Amino acid sequence: MHMGMQSSRTGNTCVGKCFPAAVLGIVFLLLAVSQPAGALPAFARKYGLRCSACHESWPMLTYFGQKFKDNGYQLMNDKDAPIWQNPGYWPITLRMTPFWSRESTNKIAVDTGTGVAGLATTGFNLSGLDILTGGTLEKNISFLLVPSADETGAFHFESVNVRFDNLFHSPWLNVRVGKFELDSFISEKRTLTLSASGGGYQLFHFIPVSDGNIFGQLGDNQLGVEWMGHSFNDRTRLSAAVFSSTDGNVDVPYGQNSYSAFFAGSQAFSAGKLGVQRVGGYAMVGVAPTTYLTSVGVPIPGSGTANKSYSRIGFEGLFYLGPHLDFQVFTQHGSDDAWFGACYGDIITGTCDPANNPTVGGTLPAGARNPTWNGAFVETHFVWNPQFTIFQRSEWVRMSQQAFSVMPSNLGDIDNYVFGYRYNPFMTSRAGFAFHNEYSWIRQRGTAPDATDLSSNSIMLGFDFAF
Amino acid sequence: MKNLKQWKFRIAFGCLALGALCILPVSAQDAPDVGPHPAQPLKPMESHIGTVTGHAKGGKMDYRRYCAGCHGDLGDGNGENTPWLDPRPRDFTIATFKCRSTPTGTLPTDQDLFNTIGRGVTNSNMPVWNSFSDQQRADLVAYIKIFSPRWEKEKAGEPIKIPAEPPVTIESIAHGKALFTKLECWKCHGPEGKGDGPSAATLTDSKDQPIRPYDFSSGRDDSRFKCGSTNQDIYKIFMTGVDGTPMPSFADTIQPNDAWDLVHFLRTLQVHRHSKENDVLKAAGGKIPPYVEKPSEAPSQPSNGAAGGGK
Numbered sequence: 001m002h003m004g005m006q007s008s009r010t011g012n013t014c015v016g017k018c019f020p021a022a023v024l025g026i027v028f029l030l031l032a033v034s035q036p037a038g039a040l041p042a043f044a045r046k047y048g049l050r051c052s053a054c055h056e057s058w059p060m061l062t063y064f065g066q067k068f069k070d071n072g073y074q075l076m077n078d079k080d081a082p083i084w085q086n087p088g089y090w091p092i093t094l095r096m097t098p099f100w101s102r103e104s105t106n107k108i109a110v111d112t113g114t115g116v117a118g119l120a121t122t123g124f125n126l127s128g129l130d131i132l133t134g135g136t137l138e139k140n141i142s143f144l145l146v147p148s149a150d151e152t153g154a155f156h157f158e159s160v161n162v163r164f165d166n167l168f169h170s171p172w173l174n175v176r177v178g179k180f181e182l183d184s185f186i187s188e189k190r191t192l193t194l195s196a197s198g199g200g201y202q203l204f205h206f207i208p209v210s211d212g213n214i215f216g217q218l219g220d221n222q223l224g225v226e227w228m229g230h231s232f233n234d235r236t237r238l239s240a241a242v243f244s245s246t247d248g249n250v251d252v253p254y255g256q257n258s259y260s261a262f263f264a265g266s267q268a269f270s271a272g273k274l275g276v277q278r279v280g281g282y283a284m285v286g287v288a289p290t291t292y293l294t295s296v297g298v299p300i301p302g303s304g305t306a307n308k309s310y311s312r313i314g315f316e317g318l319f320y321l322g323p324h325l326d327f328q329v330f331t332q333h334g335s336d337d338a339w340f341g342a343c344y345g346d347i348i349t350g351t352c353d354p355a356n357n358p359t360v361g362g363t364l365p366a367g368a369r370n371p372t373w374n375g376a377f378v379e380t381h382f383v384w385n386p387q388f389t390i391f392q393r394s395e396w397v398r399m400s401q402q403a404f405s406v407m408p409s410n411l412g413d414i415d416n417y418v419f420g421y422r423y424n425p426f427m428t429s430r431a432g433f434a435f436h437n438e439y440s441w442i443r444q445r446g447t448a449p450d451a452t453d454l455s456s457n458s459i460m461l462g463f464d465f466a467f
Numbered sequence: 468m469k470n471l472k473q474w475k476f477r478i479a480f481g482c483l484a485l486g487a488l489c490i491l492p493v494s495a496q497d498a499p500d501v502g503p504h505p506a507q508p509l510k511p512m513e514s515h516i517g518t519v520t521g522h523a524k525g526g527k528m529d530y531r532r533y534c535a536g537c538h539g540d541l542g543d544g545n546g547e548n549t550p551w552l553d554p555r556p557r558d559f560t561i562a563t564f565k566c567r568s569t570p571t572g573t574l575p576t577d578q579d580l581f582n583t584i585g586r587g588v589t590n591s592n593m594p595v596w597n598s599f600s601d602q603q604r605a606d607l608v609a610y611i612k613i614f615s616p617r618w619e620k621e622k623a624g625e626p627i628k629i630p631a632e633p634p635v636t637i638e639s640i641a642h643g644k645a646l647f648t649k650l651e652c653w654k655c656h657g658p659e660g661k662g663d664g665p666s667a668a669t670l671t672d673s674k675d676q677p678i679r680p681y682d683f684s685s686g687r688d689d690s691r692f693k694c695g696s697t698n699q700d701i702y703k704i705f706m707t708g709v710d711g712t713p714m715p716s717f718a719d720t721i722q723p724n725d726a727w728d729l730v731h732f733l734r735t736l737q738v739h740r741h742s743k744e745n746d747v748l749k750a751a752g753g754k755i756p757p758y759v760e761k762p763s764e765a766p767s768q769p770s771n772g773a774a775g776g777g778k
Binding site for chain 1: 525528529531532533535536537547548551552587589590591592593594595596597598599600601602603
């Protein structure tokens with residue numbers, strides 16, 4: 001559980017009131033949304049490698065770290081199996097970040113004056129806590145277990161999975177089962193950004209205003225099974241996952257039979273002195289329910305039917321311009337079924353009004369269309385040396401078609417900019433410690449209480465540690 | 468409104484600047500970095516791998532990122548992990564390298580070092596660094612040369628010539644077994660190649676650290692030797708020795724064909740490995756017949772031009 005993002009999800013049709021309230025709630029509870037990171041000094045201690053071997057700046061992976069992860073947390077040498085470890089070795093890492101921040105929003109709903117006001121709050125705070133445990137149970141059998149708490153100490157299981165790697169001695173046959181991060185090599189779990197307005201990738205969670213599909217968030221860990229394959233040197237990577245359309249929630253709370261799939265592939269190639277470049281693509285497609293049985297008017301979890309479809313596809317690239325500078329590029333074209341666009345779907349958690357629960361075969365509201373959008377971000381890292389990294393990210397999301405033609409064409413469009421630096425005063429194979437300083441700014445069109453643009457910004461100074 | 472925006476940006480940059488000031492006292496160097504540094508300016512060492520030219524300057528950051536934790540910031544094998552590593556990391560200041568294509572006592576070629584980085588070293592903590600680009604590896608090869616003056620005074624040895632491998636026969640395996648006994652390989656590696664010979668427990672490397680002989684019997688299909696996995700790699704080990712360890716070079720002791728016979732025999736010690744040698748042995752009933760020396764055989768003489776000798 002780490003710093004959160006400003007969610008782009010909105011509720012039902014109460015665009016002018018509910019959404020800003022929800023957004024602000026998330027801004028001020030900035031750490032409640034999970035973004036667990038995967039830097040494990042426990043691995044460094046096991047193998048005697050500095051954090052910097054696997055992390056460009058932790059938790060962002062180097063190619064070597066990616067390969068280690070793709071091999072099921074193995075270096076593929078004689079030290080992989082736990083039988084070779086000191087019996088006292090426990091693969092546990094704790095990560096948390098005390099920090100000071102200033103959070104500012106231009107418009108929130110208030111009971112005085114014009115009904116809206118700006119608000120800026122400063123103070124000391126805590127991030128959530130990640131308890132990262134992972135490693136090999138036996139050669140080629142590994143696990144990852146990440147209980148995470150928000151800043152109040154409320155726990156959930158962010159990741160729980162078992163991996164079987166190199167089946168039949170082939171790096172192309174690796175399988176994991178459980179709750180896991182989808183296999184995008186640009187990982188939100190490993191982003192360097194931490195602030196409330198810029199900590200996460202908007203595109204990994206984007207949902208149009210008034211949309212009832214919470215299931216297409218590729219940034220959330222999902223419950224399912226995944227096949228992964230890669231070449232011996234990890235230059236070529238492929239994966240396919242099938243998972244329940246529950247957005248990672250346990251106990252199958254939504255559809256009776258609703259599944260989604262995620263496919264990713266990438267190829268790395270050497271560009272001489274520029275370094276190793278990687279390009280790839282991904283596709284997330286699936287169905288999720290729009291109709292539920294009810295009891296005394298309350299929707300019954302797990303009873304959802306009338307599945308409707310959604311999709312997220314895009315390009316991703318990681319480009320190095322020499323040893324110090326790299327760019328991550330990520331694009332997305334997203335589309336939700338018109339039923340979701342009209343806010344049918346998630347009435348279990350209240351995203352949509354329970355009244356939006358048509359009988360199977362019901363009629364779609366007149367004029368409803370598939371909401372579609374396009375987006376991209378470019379994240380840059382200037383690695384002065386393994387201990388000092390300057391970063392920025394610029395992200396844009398643009399609606400190309402709203403669910404209803406009467407909605408403003410730019411409603412929900414997002415601009416998000418982040419920059420900062422991360423400094424590790426020391427770099428060892430025992431623990432991670434970083435001084436983190438970041439500024440972020442986000443604007444979403446038409447979602448303020450008065451239906452104008454809502455913008456927020458964050459400044460944070462924190463001490464990020466992992467042991 | 469404009470003033471408000473300006474104020475916000477002033478706050479933002481003010482805080483970032485404040486943060487920067489906070490970390491400046493922590494770092495007295497222009498580029499905040501940890502640990503001792505090699506003498507400045509860096510020696511302009513180079514490496515040449517095919518068409519790729521490596522430069523020490525280009526390898527500096529990768530060395531500190533990936534290598535210094537074990538090999539040390541000064542390349543002396545005294546990284547922070549060294550006390551917990553067995554075997555100990557290579558000490559680049561003495562420029563003695565195990566895996567070479569060059570005769571014993573000489574410097575390895577750039578290609579040898581390049582291969583070692585990409586292959587890793589089995590039975591040690593040295594991982595397979597094949598995620599690096601060729602340029603990265605070449606730069607690292609150049610960088611580790613800054614640690615020893617040998618690289619400025621000496622040239623790399625001439626790679627030994629490896630003759631074509633003769634066919635595997637039960638006779639070659641039998642001869643290899645006889646050589647294994649005659650050359651007293653069993654004293655360290657054990658009669659069954661399990662690394663449990665009578666001398667095994669007493670062995671130390673050139674830095675007086677305990678060292679274990681290779682256990683051939685543990686070999687599986689995907690197993691590797693310290694310096695490679697092919698029959699050519701094993702041949703090379705006989706003829707170049709493993710410098711810095713008790714494993715000598717036999718270049719002055721045995722003929723190339725003798726070395727190949729030894730290779731064939733050693734493969735049969737890897738009883739769990741599928742190999743042509745084990746196929747031949749199986750076809751012969753699973754037992755190696757006694758070797759009968761042919762009357763016409765001349766005493767072994769070195770013939771591959773390798774310098775140095777067995778220890």
